[in-house]
Amino acid sequence: MKTENTVWHEQVITKEQRSAQKNQKPCLLWYTGLSGSGKSTVANAVDAMLFDMGCHSYLLDGDNVRHGLNGDLGFSDDERVENIRRISEVAKLFCDSGLIVSTAFISPFASDRAMAKEKLSEGEFIEVFIDTPIAVCESRDPKGLYKKARAGEIKHFTGIDSDYDIPQSPEIHVKTAEQSIEQCAKQIVNFLISKGFVKGES
Numbered sequence: 293m294k295t296e297n298t299v300w301h302e303q304v305i306t307k308e309q310r311s312a313q314k315n316q317k318p319c320l321l322w323y324t325g326l327s328g329s330g331k332s333t334v335a336n337a338v339d340a341m342l343f344d345m346g347c348h349s350y351l352l353d354g355d356n357v358r359h360g361l362n363g364d365l366g367f368s369d370d371e372r373v374e375n376i377r378r379i380s381e382v383a384k385l386f387c388d389s390g391l392i393v394s395t396a397f398i399s400p401f402a403s404d405r406a407m408a409k410e411k412l413s414e415g416e417f418i419e420v421f422i423d424t425p426i427a428v429c430e431s432r433d434p435k436g437l438y439k440k441a442r443a444g445e446i447k448h449f450t451g452i453d454s455d456y457d458i459p460q461s462p463e464i465h466v467k468t469a470e471q472s473i474e475q476c477a478k479q480i481v482n483f484l485i486s487k488g489f490v491k492g493e494s
């Protein structure tokens with residue numbers, strides 16, 4: 293740490309006040325899954341449903357964050373660890389502001405997902421495993437990346453020559469090869485309603 297001479301300053305408006313004003317309980321939906329599994333698609337569908345319900349939410353998406361904040365990071369193991377560390381810190385700040393936060397990153401390493409969970413308050417971290425067989429992801433190949441990875445044009449591609457640790461006990465387990473986008477999104481929104489994070493009819 294290079295910040296030894298800094299002191300934490302309590303803020304006048306608390307997280308509880310901010311979330312009470314929004315009539316919701318903040319949480320972090322941590323989407324994880326292979327490239328092409330459907331993280332962005334499902335997370336966007338959930339975000340749209342929450343918006344229509346009058347909830348206050350925000351989505352941090354892997355590709356987009358890598359265009360800005362994390363534009364200096366590549367895909368070595370160390371760079372992925374730093375990517376997830378920064379995202380989890382940003383997500384924590386967004387939770388502090390009272391939002392329903394979503395992050396859609398491959399986040400391949402269980403240890404990094406556990407580190408993200410540690411940063412948040414009890415019960416706030418919701419792991420959403422977007423569980424799609426690699427064969428299905430590869431047949432979708434929405435960005436043509438699997439084709440490039442198979443041709444050796446992209447190195448360290450998750451699921452091919454870079455590891456993905458399967459979540460062992462995700463709070464939400466979504467199977468996109470068996471359900472429509474809308475069904476997947478509803479499954480997640482219903483979870484949020486049933487746990488009292490947002491109000492609505494499940």
Ligand SMILES: Nc1ncnc2c1ncn2[C@@H]1O[C@H](COP(=O)(O)OS(=O)(=O)O)[C@@H](OP(=O)(O)O)[C@H]1O
Nearest residue numbers: 327328354367372375397398399400447448449450
């Ligand atoms: N080598 C390699 N492996 C995996 N993915 C790659 C790679 N190179 C580029 N891409 C593109 O980057 C997106 C993944 O970024 P993430 O920040 O989610 O990755 S990670 O969590 O740090 O592993 C990923 O986006 P998604 O397809 O949305 O998952 C790819 O578009």
Ligand SMILES: Nc1ncnc2c1ncn2[C@@H]1O[C@H](COP(=O)(O)OP(=O)(O)O)[C@@H](O)[C@H]1O
Nearest residue numbers: 327328329330331332333432434468471472473
């Ligand atoms: N049930 C489903 N849920 C999510 N995506 C689906 C589903 N069925 C088909 N797809 C398609 O799969 C692709 C998933 O791509 P994307 O959301 O970018 O994945 P990721 O963010 O995990 O890389 C999209 O083209 C989407 O339309």
